[in-house]
Amino acid sequence: MSARLDVKKTYKLYIDGEFPRSESGRSYVVADAKGGFLANASQASRKDARDAVRAARSAFGGWSGRTAYNRGQVVYRIAEVLESRRDQFEAELRSSEGVTPAKARTFVDAAIDRLVWYAGWADKIAQVVGGANPVAGPYFNHSAPEPSGVIAIIAPAGPLLGLVSVVAPVIACGNTCVVIASEPHPLTAITLAEVMATSDLPGGVVNVLTGSVAEIAPWLASHSDVNGIDLTGVNDPDLGRTLEEAAAENLKRVRRPGLEDLLATPALDRMTKFLETKTVWHPMGL
Amino acid sequence: MPNNSAQFEYAPAPESPAIVDIKPSYGLFIDGEFVDGHGKSFKTISPSTEEVLAEVAEANDADVDLAVKAARRAYTRVWSKMSGAERGKYLFRIARIIQERAREFAVLESIDNGKPIKETRDVDIPLVAAHFFYYGGWADKLEYALPGNGNRGADPQPLGVAGQVIPWNFPLLMLAWKIAPALACGNTVVLKPAETTPLTALLFAEVCQQADLPPGVVNIITGAGETGRAIVAHPGVDKVAFTGSTDVGRAIAKAVAGTNKRVTLELGGKAANIVFDDAPLDQAIEGIVNGIFFNQGHVCCAGSRLLVQESVADEVIAKLKRRMKTLRVGDPLDKNTDIGAINSAEQLAKIRELSDIGEAEGAGRWSPACDLPQTGFWFPPTIFTGVSQAHRIAREEIFGPVLSILTFRTPKEAVEKANNTPFGLSAGIWTDKGSRILWMASQLRAGVVWSNTFNRFDPASPFGGYKESGYGREGGRHGLEAYLR
Numbered sequence: 001m002s003a004r005l006d007v008k009k010t011y012k013l014y015i016d017g018e019f020p021r022s023e024s025g026r027s028y029v030v031a032d033a034k035g036g037f038l039a040n041a042s043q044a045s046r047k048d049a050r051d052a053v054r055a056a057r058s059a060f061g062g063w064s065g066r067t068a069y070n071r072g073q074v075v076y077r078i079a080e081v082l083e084s085r086r087d088q089f090e091a092e093l094r095s096s097e098g099v100t101p102a103k104a105r106t107f108v109d110a111a112i113d114r115l116v117w118y119a120g121w122a123d124k125i126a127q128v129v130g131g132a133n134p135v136a137g138p139y140f141n142h143s144a145p146e147p148s149g150v151i152a153i154i155a156p157a158g159p160l161l162g163l164v165s166v167v168a169p170v171i172a173c174g175n176t177c178v179v180i181a182s183e184p185h186p187l188t189a190i191t192l193a194e195v196m197a198t199s200d201l202p203g204g205v206v207n208v209l210t211g212s213v214a215e216i217a218p219w220l221a222s223h224s225d226v227n228g229i230d231l232t233g234v235n236d237p238d239l240g241r242t243l244e245e246a247a248a249e250n251l252k253r254v255r256r257p258g259l260e261d262l263l264a265t266p267a268l269d270r271m272t273k274f275l276e277t278k279t280v281w282h283p284m285g286l
Numbered sequence: 287m288p289n290n291s292a293q294f295e296y297a298p299a300p301e302s303p304a305i306v307d308i309k310p311s312y313g314l315f316i317d318g319e320f321v322d323g324h325g326k327s328f329k330t331i332s333p334s335t336e337e338v339l340a341e342v343a344e345a346n347d348a349d350v351d352l353a354v355k356a357a358r359r360a361y362t363r364v365w366s367k368m369s370g371a372e373r374g375k376y377l378f379r380i381a382r383i384i385q386e387r388a389r390e391f392a393v394l395e396s397i398d399n400g401k402p403i404k405e406t407r408d409v410d411i412p413l414v415a416a417h418f419f420y421y422g423g424w425a426d427k428l429e430y431a432l433p434g435n436g437n438r439g440a441d442p443q444p445l446g447v448a449g450q451v452i453p454w455n456f457p458l459l460m461l462a463w464k465i466a467p468a469l470a471c472g473n474t475v476v477l478k479p480a481e482t483t484p485l486t487a488l489l490f491a492e493v494c495q496q497a498d499l500p501p502g503v504v505n506i507i508t509g510a511g512e513t514g515r516a517i518v519a520h521p522g523v524d525k526v527a528f529t530g531s532t533d534v535g536r537a538i539a540k541a542v543a544g545t546n547k548r549v550t551l552e553l554g555g556k557a558a559n560i561v562f563d564d565a566p567l568d569q570a571i572e573g574i575v576n577g578i579f580f581n582q583g584h585v586c587c588a589g590s591r592l593l594v595q596e597s598v599a600d601e602v603i604a605k606l607k608r609r610m611k612t613l614r615v616g617d618p619l620d621k622n623t624d625i626g627a628i629n630s631a632e633q634l635a636k637i638r639e640l641s642d643i644g645e646a647e648g649a650g651r652w653s654p655a656c657d658l659p660q661t662g663f664w665f666p667p668t669i670f671t672g673v674s675q676a677h678r679i680a681r682e683e684i685f686g687p688v689l690s691i692l693t694f695r696t697p698k699e700a701v702e703k704a705n706n707t708p709f710g711l712s713a714g715i716w717t718d719k720g721s722r723i724l725w726m727a728s729q730l731r732a733g734v735v736w737s738n739t740f741n742r743f744d745p746a747s748p749f750g751g752y753k754e755s756g757y758g759r760e761g762g763r764h765g766l767e768a769y770l771r
Contacts, residue, residue, distance in 0.1 A: 069416060069746070072423065076378065113371055120374065120423020123746050127763040128430050140724040268430070284724035286697050 017203020033098025318501025360502025550758025710752030
């Protein structure tokens with residue numbers, strides 16, 4: 001009698017709500033915490049990045065046009081589905097990063113709670129950063145935030161909490177994004193994509209690429225249909241400067257490299273960096 | 287049913303009441319459990335059939351004391367110590383359970399209140415869930431909520447125990463307006479629903495149990511005016527929130543004078559709905575109808591005074607009459623019903639009395655032909671033309687489907703007339719000219735101004751009055767101020 005053989009999952013990319021392999025046909029080996037073979041991850045190419053930007057752009061109109069209340073509900077739904085699959089995420093964090101069970105639990109808890117935190121912000125950020133402006137004249141004048149558009153994100157190392165912490169603020173405010181997952185720990189990002197794909201999040205709002213940051217990020221930084229770039233996960237200062245220079249070409253909004261304490265309450269600039277302020281004037285009179 | 291020419295023949299489309307399970311009697315919800323009251327009990331009836339629905343406990347002083355003490359214990363031991371994020375998660379749970387049980391709540395609200403199922407299903411209950419969802423999100427963001435506090439380490443604190451007394455016109459929605467912000471800010475509550483509409487509040491108590499809300503955080507005690515007075519007067523109550531009549535609001539303001547209790551009051555209104563000659567008239571007619579006939583006119587912000595520019599007055603009145611002929615008055619559970627039952631015999635008597643006075647004072651009364659059911663409390667949609675500012679129907683809140691129509695010539699005259707009231711809750715402006723909307727809005731002494739729309743509500747939008755319509759705001763970021771220090 002032979003033991004049952006596991007059916008292993010193929011890890012692919014997440015683009016436009018689907019899970020394609022890299023068009024390049026490439027993959028790279030992801031090691032577990034002890035250096036052993038864990039899985040092959042798709043190695044995304046320049047073309048995959050461009051496909052992802054196109055998907056994010058197509059999704060932007062619909063997503064940014066939803067009511068803030070509705071976006072909040074969808075982000076909350078991601079938290080609900082993540083909670084229901086928490087065992088899987090704890091197991092993945094332990095095998096890929098080698099963290100203790102208690103630590104894995106802490107990260108999963110924090111990731112779920114962070115989604116809930118941003119779900120609440122969806123319909124509140126405008127009330128905190130917007131408002132009436134008392135101009136000196138007979139005019140109604142009002143400012144309100146609007147999402148910048150398509151945001152490229154280089155995710156930091158924490159495969160679950162890190163990814164959630166950079167993606168949730170961006171989408172809660174109505175942006176869409178292309179995120180490059182942590183290069184050494186990409187698998188949890190794809191599992192999280194499975195959660196997002198089943199949480200009423202429209203295809204294309206979040207697109208996840210796995211592969212080499214140094215290879216893909218420059219194409220996103222120089223892409224003219226990308227409106228902002230979050231360099232949180234960039235560890236190499238030279239690469240950071242190169243990306244920022246490329247981003248300057250079409251004046252992308254840039255969040256510079258550097259990661260705050262992920263377990264602390266996030267600062268509002270994770271949202272405001274990728275928000276435009278729109279001010280509307282209208283005369284008042286008979 | 288005899289038909290009048292403007293109405294299509296509709297087959298009845300009744301929503302089944304089978305989904306609700308009304309118990310023969312209800313106790314008080316104190317410290318997480320239903321307990322017997324120490325006082326008498328009273329009956330709640332269906333205003334559309336006068337059928338007794340259930341026997342409900344009337345909380346006396348001892349019961350109020352128990353509820354306030356339970357709320358205090360829950361505040362001290364659990365709720366004020368819990369992180370905002372965790373409090374928020376309870377509110378999200380409550381929001382989700384209400385979404386899950388939406389049909390049940392919609393039917394029960396319609397039965398107990400008499401309002402059309404169309405409204406409870408599409409307005410009341412979705413807004414209730416949205417309110418809990420919205421304030422759930424604030425619970426861990428309070429340091430960003432108040433002016434000057436953002437990002438500077440300010441640490442707003444809850445007040446303690448909130449005593450909340452709500453009216454019968456939007457029973458569960460008013461509960462949500464009161465409980466959601468109070469809990470989000472870390473307060474615990476003792477809430478009294480109106481004596482004619484206690485059932486959805488009692489079903490909400492069950493939701494609190496399903497959500498595993500810690501006992502004592504929400505206490506729901508039923509009763510009439512005496513119970514409300516006892517809550518307001520109880521020394522263990524730190525904050526009083528009331529929605530209801532201006533007279534009771536005044537009494538509450540006097541009762542808390544000289545104490546440290548914080549108060550917010552959302553009281554009566556006599557809103558002007560102002561129609562200019564350049565308004566999109568068909569759209570305005572819908573807004574006028576929605577403004578005064580929504581919820582049988584039992585709406586504190588109802589557009590009960592129509593101010594129409596003289597040059598289009600005849601046209602507007604003719605169109606309005608034509609539209610009113612298509613309104614369906616009847617069974618609240620019928621999905622085609624536009625106007626349901628008046629909530630109580632007492633309210634019906636008040637509407638009749640003021641309408642008779644309107645006629646006696648010389649205003650022209652008109653209602654479309656409509657057959658009202660034999661049992662239950664009913665009043666046809668009614669308009670009065672030729673109303674002057676001195677008429678009582680132009681000055682007093684009727685709180686029924688009765689519209690007083692006045693005319694004006696210039697925008698300034700419209701402002702004068704609109705503001706000529708002790709109330710200041712809401713107003714409506716209908717014109718195609720944006721600059722005029724904004725000028726009018728700046729001149730009107732009212733807390734909510736609807737432009738080319740009316741009776742819109744959203745948890746993100748602050749609501750509340752100027753002048754004798756009360757003070758404090760509910761909804762939006764501003765709604766948090768009432769529950770923080």
